[in-house]
Amino acid sequence: MIGPGTRKRALVVEDEAAIRELVRFHLDLAGYVVEEVDDGRRALDRIRAAAFDLILLDVMLPGLDGISVCRALRAEPQNQRTPVLMMTARDGESDTVLGLESGADDYLAKPFGVRELMARVTAVTRRHGRDRDAPASEDAVTVAGLTVDRQRRRARVREAEVELTKQEFDLLNLLISRPGIVYSRAALLQQVWHEDTFVTERTVDAVVSRLRRKLERDPGDPELLLTAWGVGYKFADGRD
Numbered sequence: 001m002i003g004p005g006t007r008k009r010a011l012v013v014e015d016e017a018a019i020r021e022l023v024r025f026h027l028d029l030a031g032y033v034v035e036e037v038d039d040g041r042r043a044l045d046r047i048r049a050a051a052f053d054l055i056l057l058d059v060m061l062p063g064l065d066g067i068s069v070c071r072a073l074r075a076e077p078q079n080q081r082t083p084v085l086m087m088t089a090r091d092g093e094s095d096t097v098l099g100l101e102s103g104a105d106d107y108l109a110k111p112f113g114v115r116e117l118m119a120r121v122t123a124v125t126r127r128h129g130r131d132r133d134a135p136a137s138e139d140a141v142t143v144a145g146l147t148v149d150r151q152r153r154r155a156r157v158r159e160a161e162v163e164l165t166k167q168e169f170d171l172l173n174l175l176i177s178r179p180g181i182v183y184s185r186a187a188l189l190q191q192v193w194h195e196d197t198f199v200t201e202r203t204v205d206a207v208v209s210r211l212r213r214k215l216e217r218d219p220g221d222p223e224l225l226l227t228a229w230g231v232g233y234k235f236a237d238g239r240d
Contacts, residue, residue, distance in 0.1 A: 015062055023056055043061070123198050141177060148172060211225055
């Protein structure tokens with residue numbers, strides 16, 4: 001429970017009133033100050049106007065769909081690094097993949113129970129809190145024209161700064177630290193997402209896909225973030 005005077009802010013974007021009320025009620029019990037929005041365009045207006053500690057975002061929304069809202073908020077300085085939990089239909093696998101690729105940290109399939117809801121909220125907020133509190137390293141790594149500044153948690157490729165989410169930075173930092181070393185998806189889950197149990201290997205694939213779009217000259221033919229077929233991923237070591 002969040003202590004008095006330190007209540008965090010959550011934005012719940014959902015057009016179904018019953019689901020919105022359920023989520024609001026339990027986030028309120030967990031100590032959040034909750035805002036509710038039932039329209040994608042209004043959600044984007046709020047995201048641009050105020051900073052939040054957590055955003056729960058439905059995929060199917062009037063005005064502007066959740067995928068578009070998520071992509072837009074990752075370009076907004078106010079909430080660029082805010083944890084986003086995407087809510088999807090039970091059979092909407094394509095929505096789930098698109099949600100993760102658009103910048104969501106995790107997804108919650110409808111219908112969901114209260115315990116699963118709060119477990120996933122705890123997981124994404126704990127992960128972001130762990131990233132924020134981790135001691136900064138003072139060194140930077142440069143490989144193949146890409147520089148990762150660990151202290152400032154920034155990346156530059158071909159002299160241009162690239163905005164990365166926390167998951168993207170942590171995954172890139174791990175791979176670039178050991179060029180040529182292949183990491184299985186399971187190993188990446190363990191080292192980047194640690195003990196979080198609500199993420200899957202599909203999450204790894206989605207984050208790699210996002211990184212390739214941001215870093216590679218041709219995301220369809222990557223030169224930096226390489227696939228080790230049947231195993232996982234590695235960062236190019238110049239001999240590939």
